[in-house]
Amino acid sequence: MLLKxxxxxxxxxxxxxxxxxxxxxxxxxxxRREYEATNDPFEPLNxxxxxxxxxxDEYVLEPAARGYRFITPKIVRTGVSNVLSNLSEPLTFxxxxxxxxxxxxxxxxxxxxxxxxxxIGGIFDVASNIGVPSHKTNFSETFAVxxxxxxxxxxxxxxxxxxxxTTFGMAASFFDDPLYYVAKNNDxxxxxxxxxxxxxxxxxxxxxxxxDSYKKDSLDFYATVRTIFQQNQRxxxxxxxxxxxxxxSYEFDFPAGDEEFDAE
Amino acid sequence: xxxxxxxxxxxxxxxxIVFASAxxxxxxxxxxxxxxxxxxxxxxxxxxxxxxxDFKKYFTQALDLPAIGRFVLGRYWRSAxxxxxxxxxQVFMDATTKSWGDRxxxxxxxxxxxxxxxxMNNNPDQIYVDSKIMxxxxxxxxxxxLQKKKDSYKIIDIIxxxxxxALTYRxxxxxxxxxxxxxxxxxxTQIKQKGTDTRKNEES
Numbered sequence: 001m002l003l004k005x006x007x008x009x010x011x012x013x014x015x016x017x018x019x020x021x022x023x024x025x026x027x028x029x030x031x032r033r034e035y036e037a038t039n040d041p042f043e044p045l046n047x048x049x050x051x052x053x054x055x056x057d058e059y060v061l062e063p064a065a066r067g068y069r070f071i072t073p074k075i076v077r078t079g080v081s082n083v084l085s086n087l088s089e090p091l092t093f094x095x096x097x098x099x100x101x102x103x104x105x106x107x108x109x110x111x112x113x114x115x116x117x118x119x120i121g122g123i124f125d126v127a128s129n130i131g132v133p134s135h136k137t138n139f140s141e142t143f144a145v146x147x148x149x150x151x152x153x154x155x156x157x158x159x160x161x162x163x164x165x166t167t168f169g170m171a172a173s174f175f176d177d178p179l180y181y182v183a184k185n186n187d188x189x190x191x192x193x194x195x196x197x198x199x200x201x202x203x204x205x206x207x208x209x210x211x212d213s214y215k216k217d218s219l220d221f222y223a224t225v226r227t228i229f230q231q232n233q234r235x236x237x238x239x240x241x242x243x244x245x246x247x248x249s250y251e252f253d254f255p256a257g258d259e260e261f262d263a264e
Numbered sequence: 265x266x267x268x269x270x271x272x273x274x275x276x277x278x279x280x281i282v283f284a285s286a287x288x289x290x291x292x293x294x295x296x297x298x299x300x301x302x303x304x305x306x307x308x309x310x311x312x313x314x315x316x317x318d319f320k321k322y323f324t325q326a327l328d329l330p331a332i333g334r335f336v337l338g339r340y341w342r343s344a345x346x347x348x349x350x351x352x353x354q355v356f357m358d359a360t361t362k363s364w365g366d367r368x369x370x371x372x373x374x375x376x377x378x379x380x381x382x383x384m385n386n387n388p389d390q391i392y393v394d395s396k397i398m399x400x401x402x403x404x405x406x407x408x409x410l411q412k413k414k415d416s417y418k419i420i421d422i423i424x425x426x427x428x429x430a431l432t433y434r435x436x437x438x439x440x441x442x443x444x445x446x447x448x449x450x451x452x453t454q455i456k457q458k459g460t461d462t463r464k465n466e467e468s
Contacts, residue, residue: 030339034438134402209370216462217363219454223439228427235426 039152039163040226046155050222053160057204065204077205079123084199085134086115086122090178095137099145104135139176140169144236153226161229286381290391293417294408297326298376298395306371316365323364328411328418329357335420336433340441340448348448355455360433362459374399376406388412 025041026032040046069077089112096105111127111134119126128134143165151164162170174180183192218224305319333353334341344352375398384390389412397404409421421430437451444450 034339038435213363213366216366217359217458218436219451219458220436220439220443224432224436227432227435231428231431232426 038226039150039230041152042154046153047222049155049157050225052157053155054221056158061200061204062208064201065208068201068205069208077202080198081202081206082115082119082125083122084195084202085125085136086112086119087179087195088136089115090182091138091173091176092134092136094176094178095139095142096135098142099137101135107132108135138169139172140166141236143169143172144233147237150230150233150237153230161225163230163233166233286383287388287391287412288381290381290410290412290417291378291393293326293410294393294395294419295376295378297322297419302371302376306368307373312365312368315368316361319365319368320361323361324357326419328413328420329353329360331411331418331420332356332430332433335430336437337448338434338438340438340446343446344448348452351452352448355452355459356433359455359459360429362462366462377403384409391417 026035072080089108093105093108093112096102096108111132114127114130114132115122115125118124148165148168154162154164154167156162156167159170179195180189180192183189214224214228215221301319301322305315305322308315308318310318330353333349333356336356337344337352341349377396377398379394379396381394382392384392391410391412393408393410395406395408397406405425407423408419409423410417411420421428423429440451440454441447
């Protein structure tokens with residue numbers, strides 16, 4: 001429980017410092033529109049934390065991810081990733097229910113049982129192979145479904161991109177993951193944290209190539225990461241993420257006018 | 265019973281049929297382009313330089329890069345003079361083709377499946393073509409945004425898993441310009457510089 005308290009204190013400290021450092025609001029109307037669309041009033045502080053996180057990534061997380069890739073064959077990594085995603089199914093199940101996606105919640109439950117038993121503790125994703133796809137979700141998405149706004153963009157130490165909604169979502173996931181209570185009641189709490197740690201390294205490994213390529217190309221990596229995060233977040237409030245009825249949202253972010261595609 | 269079955273089958277197919285008919289030609293346009301790129305670039309046995317050259321040909325033909333460039337520069341486009349605009353479109357074109365070129369090796373034989381097309385705001389000249397890269401683990405959603413030009417089409421954005429290429433560049437370049445007093449020449453130099461840096465790194 002100590003670790004959880006530590007993390008909570010960290011969140012609170014983070015919020016406090018956000019409140020005391022703000023970027024200057026531009027007065028020029030076009031610049032102001034851009035400032036509002038970016039939704040990053042704490043940019044100066046965010047950039048500092050981002051730089052700290054990048055250093056941490058460079059010296060700790062990225063080497064760990066490369067090491068992981070180096071010592072394990074692809075097939076092992078697939079197994080690990082399957083086990084991890086199987087362990088996240090209980091949390092997904094709870095959130096499917098909270099989002100009133102009852103069909104999905106039944107499928108999630110079915111996946112968990114199938115993969116745990118037939119897939120030998122989740123090593124093999126049997127359910128996907130027989131046509132029951134994953135409906136992975138979390139509290140951040142539940143809050144989005146419930147209509148909570150994003151709030152401004154934040155960069156959290158050790159964690160990275162966030163906004164107010166995902167911060168609450170993360171906190172909720174910490175306290176309401178069914179897996180955590182199962183672990184705790186069986187004196188296996190430490191294994192819960194091991195799982196979280198492995199998850200972080202495995203996720204970083206999965207993102208190695210694409211992150212490298214963005215990092216190499218970007219003139220301002222902070223801005224690139226921010227916009228990718230925000231575009232994904234904005235998608236959430238537009239409802240179903242499947243292909244139908246999805247309208248990419250940027251027309252709404254920038255007022256129509258001579259800046260649009262059909263200019264000139 | 266048979267009638268009911270037919271009805272259910274039709275109902276199940278219905279949305280897709282209606283969905284797909286928004287602009288079938290647009291779907292064919294993207295399909296032809298991606299088929300060409302897959303066969304003649306991604307699966308080609310040529311060396312990387314030749315592949316990049318071929319890719320650039322398809323890419324610049326299919327994309328309305330000047331329009332994307334305008335959108336990407338946003339409010340700074342208005343304050344740029346003609347020479348700056350032309351220069352920017354040129355370096356932007358080089359930079360985007362190069363960064364796609366660097367990702368060729370991520371292709372491991374995935375197939376692209378087309379789901380149909382939609383009009384944006386009922387405007388027949390603005391079309392979204394929906395597709396999925398069928399990856400073994402999880403399919404990747406790719407949306408192509410097209411602008412109809414007379415009888416042909418131009419791609420003005422590619423949205424991969426919720427992330428728009430145009431919007432991402434726009435945010436990145438605007439952040440750069442903001443921290444450089446809106447100096448477009450500095451942006452052009454920096455994009456060029458970035459290109460030569462990566463080339464040097466690859467050669468060494």
